[in-house]
Amino acid sequence: MTKSVTDVICPFCGTLCDDLEVVVSDDGKTIVDVYNACAIGAEKFMHAQASGRVTRPRMQQPDGSYKEVSYDEAVEYTAQMLAKSKKPLMYGWSSTSCEAQSVGHEIAEQVGAIVDNTATVCHGTTLLAVQDVGIPSCTLGEVKNRADRIIFWGCNPCHAHPRHMSRYSIFPRGFFTNKGHKNRKMIVVDPRNTDTAKMADIHFQIEQGRDYELLSALRVALRKEVLPDTVAGVPKEKIYEAAELLTSGRFGIIFFGMGVTQTLSKNHNIDEAIMLTKDLNEFTKFSIMAMRGHYNVTGSGQVLGWQFGYPFCVDLSRGFARYNPGETSSNDLLRRGEVDAVFVLGSDPGAHFPISSVKKISELPSVAVDPHITPTTEVAKLHVPVAFVGVEVGGNCYRMDNVPIDARKVVDPPEGVLTDEEFLTRVNKRVKELMEA
Amino acid sequence: METVTLTIKSQPVLFLEADNITPDVFAGKSAADIASLHAYEGRDQITLGKYFDVAGKAGATAADTKIVVKGDVSRVKYIGMKMSAGEILVEKSADMYVGGWMQGGKLTVKGNVDAFAGLGMQNGELIIEGNAGNYLGAAYRGDWRGMQAGVIRVKGNAGSDIGTFMNGGTIIVEGNVDVHVGTHAEGGKIIVKGNGKSKIGGQMVEGEIYVFGTIDVMMPGYKYIEDVDLEVDGVKGKFALYHGDLGERHPKRKGQIVYGKLYQKI
Numbered sequence A: 001m002t003k004s005v006t007d008v009i010c011p012f013c014g015t016l017c018d019d020l021e022v023v024v025s026d027d028g029k030t031i032v033d034v035y036n037a038c039a040i041g042a043e044k045f046m047h048a049q050a051s052g053r054v055t056r057p058r059m060q061q062p063d064g065s066y067k068e069v070s071y072d073e074a075v076e077y078t079a080q081m082l083a084k085s086k087k088p089l090m091y092g093w094s095s096t097s098c099e100a101q102s103v104g105h106e107i108a109e110q111v112g113a114i115v116d117n118t119a120t121v122c123h124g125t126t127l128l129a130v131q132d133v134g135i136p137s138c139t140l141g142e143v144k145n146r147a148d149r150i151i152f153w154g155c156n157p158c159h160a161h162p163r164h165m166s167r168y169s170i171f172p173r174g175f176f177t178n179k180g181h182k183n184r185k186m187i188v189v190d191p192r193n194t195d196t197a198k199m200a201d202i203h204f205q206i207e208q209g210r211d212y213e214l215l216s217a218l219r220v221a222l223r224k225e226v227l228p229d230t231v232a233g234v235p236k237e238k239i240y241e242a243a244e245l246l247t248s249g250r251f252g253i254i255f256f257g258m259g260v261t262q263t264l265s266k267n268h269n270i271d272e273a274i275m276l277t278k279d280l281n282e283f284t285k286f287s288i289m290a291m292r293g294h295y296n297v298t299g300s301g302q303v304l305g306w307q308f309g310y311p312f313c314v315d316l317s318r319g320f321a322r323y324n325p326g327e328t329s330s331n332d333l334l335r336r337g338e339v340d341a342v343f344v345l346g347s348d349p350g351a352h353f354p355i356s357s358v359k360k361i362s363e364l365p366s367v368a369v370d371p372h373i374t375p376t377t378e379v380a381k382l383h384v385p386v387a388f389v390g391v392e393v394g395g396n397c398y399r400m401d402n403v404p405i406d407a408r409k410v411v412d413p414p415e416g417v418l419t420d421e422e423f424l425t426r427v428n429k430r431v432k433e434l435m436e437a
Numbered sequence B: 001m002e003t004v005t006l007t008i009k010s011q012p013v014l015f016l017e018a019d020n021i022t023p024d025v026f027a028g029k030s031a032a033d034i035a036s037l038h039a040y041e042g043r044d045q046i047t048l049g050k051y052f053d054v055a056g057k058a059g060a061t062a063a064d065t066k067i068v069v070k071g072d073v074s075r076v077k078y079i080g081m082k083m084s085a086g087e088i089l090v091e092k093s094a095d096m097y098v099g100g101w102m103q104g105g106k107l108t109v110k111g112n113v114d115a116f117a118g119l120g121m122q123n124g125e126l127i128i129e130g131n132a133g134n135y136l137g138a139a140y141r142g143d144w145r146g147m148q149a150g151v152i153r154v155k156g157n158a159g160s161d162i163g164t165f166m167n168g169g170t171i172i173v174e175g176n177v178d179v180h181v182g183t184h185a186e187g188g189k190i191i192v193k194g195n196g197k198s199k200i201g202g203q204m205v206e207g208e209i210y211v212f213g214t215i216d217v218m219m220p221g222y223k224y225i226e227d228v229d230l231e232v233d234g235v236k237g238k239f240a241l242y243h244g245d246l247g248e249r250h251p252k253r254k255g256q257i258v259y260g261k262l263y264q265k266i
């Protein structure tokens, strides 16, 4: 006999689907099947079950091999490393619960660390723009029920957020959008001809790195001012037409992703997109939303925000919170040699950071906390395996529209494996003793 | 005027935050007093004396004090932060935030400086003889007040995002600049004697930008108005005047709409 757990949330992407059904074996130990999830979401659940999973901390030896150590030894090593360091970097936090993040921040405050999350290589530029000019946003529920003009700018939900379009943005029949996608006009701006672009009513295949110019041109068009013949490779007639289409809707939304946050102009692109959204509100209702990647990167920004006032790149080294991406951002810190120890939890910088930064991590005292073996755990001096949040332990998470959703536990973690929160709590206690001594 | 000489003894392992290196803080202090002022290396509070030999003494006021910094201080941040008077001469390169929030006096760096030099500058004179990094004379994150007044002169090149949210003062870059010049500016003057790249004057409300060399890609919201004869920083020439950014809001004064002005030398 198997049993079914319903209303499970998917701990993979920022869409944070909350309608999954997971079938588990009678003893509650193994996952048999996952319903409603997209392929990458289902894979996340099945992966938790993969054989050969590491269930005890491992310390790298001088010859590159690994030695199994106890959790007690792992706690001691981590606490000593953080307490001895003058300026440790505590990075990651996007694939764990808000509860664990909060304990991590307590440790960071004690040791004067820099706390940074994956936004630093992703939507951090969005956060900069929001700080400069504010943001008119909404929830995904409003998009589903009201939006009839949908723009995907520099993002490819077909692959990165597979159920986004079916649950919220294009296909669902909502209260004022009862004909589903027939009620909606879809515009995609992307230099590549992606699968998302292929579905669009209009695809602007713009020149690489000219998003800022095209966004600016749309604002010029809304003001009925003159434009040059082409902008970013797009003829001006098309730009005036698009402006017309956007203002003619009842409720519009711009979704944007890393194709525009991490290309030339970075935060300025988002700044200009937000200002375009504000301008469009002179004509109709318009909103804008970041397509956040990791399932709880939004939560990390929230918790950091309410505890320290800044959503990423928080420098606590002088006992009060400071923030200046470009200086206190992980890659700049590593590149310039500004930190002397690295603690990673809930992210894989080994796979996502430039090789020069990864090399710096490998040269420093370092700890990686991750359920999997990853490129990061391979360079870190200590790898601490933990339970999967959202599969083996619950916890609070924030969807890309800043709606908090509680993740559910589906199965037990392997015997004796700690959760992020348990491990951090023990490190926190030990750090306190060391700092007071 | 009295002179204090700081000579760096060894390089810090991490970077040094030395916001106490200003004529204002040094004023009225002996060499020993200055050596015992604090600085930070990570979370450790240390004294300036740990990394610097201090010679000479300071004048009675900031205006009577000159500081000479000798040796490589490219791992030292915040030199001249908030200084209001007096003089600082850095003989080699310095790190970030040189002259940040500076209010007066004169600060000269013979080498290069990293990002955020002259951030939120309120007045005074900042001279960089080498190259400057990004965010020169820009606003601190989230602030809408970039450079307010004073002069920044860079003899070499400058990075991206110079004069962001600027609303007064003058920035002169004798070499080339990277993308984004005067973004969100509401005043002030930026003179680029070399080449510009793109995103020049984006979202600019008011202010003036002069580019002597090339512009790779012009912002779409700039409209050609006329050719004008001008003398700019000692150079006479004919410039094409553009108004913009037409995608941005603009105030009205005496019944006339005020635009940002972009001049390109022909």
Ligand code: SF4
Pocket (backbone or CB within 6 Å): A010, A011, A012, A013, A014, A015, A016, A017, A036, A037, A038, A039, A040, A041, A042, A161, A162, A163, A164
């Ligand atoms: S769209 Fe995202 S949250 Fe939803 S099931 Fe797929 S991976 Fe999970």
